Amino acid sequence: DAMVIQNPRYQVTQFGKPVTLSCSQTLNHNVMYWYQQKSSQAPKLLFHYYDKDFNNEADTPDNFQSRRPNTSFCFLDIRSPGLGDAAMYLCATRGDGGAWQETQYFGPGTRLLVL
Amino acid sequence: SQQGEEDPQALSIQEGENATMNCSYKTSINNLQWYRQNSGRGLVHLILIRSNEREKHSGRLRVTLDTSKKSSSLLITASRAADTASYFCATAYRDDKIIFGKGTRLHILP
Numbered sequence A: 001d002a003m004v005i006q007n008p009r010y011q012v013t014q015f016g017k018p019v020t021l022s023c024s025q026t027l028n029h030n031v032m033y034w035y036q037q038k039s040s041q042a043p044k045l046l047f048h049y050y051d052k053d054f055n056n057e058a059d060t061p062d063n064f065q066s067r068r069p070n071t072s073f074c075f076l077d078i079r080s081p082g083l084g085d086a087a088m089y090l091c092a093t094r095g096d097g098g099a100w101q102e103t104q105y106f107g108p109g110t111r112l113l114v115l
Numbered sequence B: 001s002q003q004g005e006e007d008p009q010a011l012s013i014q015e016g017e018n019a020t021m022n023c024s025y026k027t028s029i030n031n032l033q034w035y036r037q038n039s040g041r042g043l044v045h046l047i048l049i050r051s052n053e054r055e056k057h058s059g060r061l062r063v064t065l066d067t068s069k070k071s072s073s074l075l076i077t078a079s080r081a082a083d084t085a086s087y088f089c090a091t092a093y094r095d096d097k098i099i100f101g102k103g104t105r106l107h108i109l110p
Helices: none
Strands: A004-007 A010-013 A019-025 A031-037 A044-050 A053-056 A064-067 A073-078 A087-094 A104-106 A110-114 B005-007 B010-014 B019-024 B031-037 B043-050 B055-058 B061-066 B071-076 B085-092 B098-100 B104-109
Touching: A004 A087, A010 A019, A019 A031, A019 A087, A019 A110, A031 A073, A044 A064, A044 B098, A073 A087, A104 B043, B005 B085, B010 B019, B019 B085, B019 B104, B031 B061, B031 B071, B043 B055, B043 B061, B043 B071, B071 B085
Parallel strands: A010 A110, B010 B104
Antiparallel strands: A004 A019, A019 A073, A031 A044, A031 A087, A044 A053, A064 A073, A087 A104, A087 A110, B005 B019, B019 B071, B031 B043, B031 B085, B055 B061, B061 B071, B085 B098, B085 B104
16 A cells, blocks of 8 residues: 655656656655655755644755645645756655654655756 | 764675674664665665664664664674665654664675
8 A cells, every 4th residue: 555655756857947746645644754865875854844834954955845735745846956956856754653753654756857 | 964974884795694784873862763775766664763772673683772872783684685775774853853874885795
């Protein structure tokens, strides 16, 4: 059963053309995360939501925005993609047991290519 | 930065040997998690250890946590070719952040 779904799995966009990546979950988890992972590097946290409370990492570029219209869906908007934004984008969720005991559930990721 | 450090960055061992990877972090955590990632694939959750736990086992995996030293280790016993992958620790904080370490690339030699 799919729990964290990311669409599309592969996304090709043009330099400077806005692109939106989507994530949905069937777990009813309160917390959702977006990570960026470049080749041979660790996933880098971009931002996370606790319910509708948005938390942006200090070093996340302004070019990256996010929306969470409801519990199930979360979107990553890249307003003007640059070549350096080509990466795998990972969505994850975490349940309500508290950060001390709950693991994350990851989606399969969306690989973004910028031409 | 809250990002942890892992060592070694890369590790090559013979099949059947044990592999040990270490993770250090900087500030107090709620839990620490270990993940595996095969090349070009998604993250697979391996094990979670809470801040009040010192050791945990799961199959061939053994994880320790020393909060006084702010460090954790992952031991894979009797390694197999299929264990070849990158391994990441991820530290969870009270503000719901979960930050990944830089990872260890493990290569099991036949």
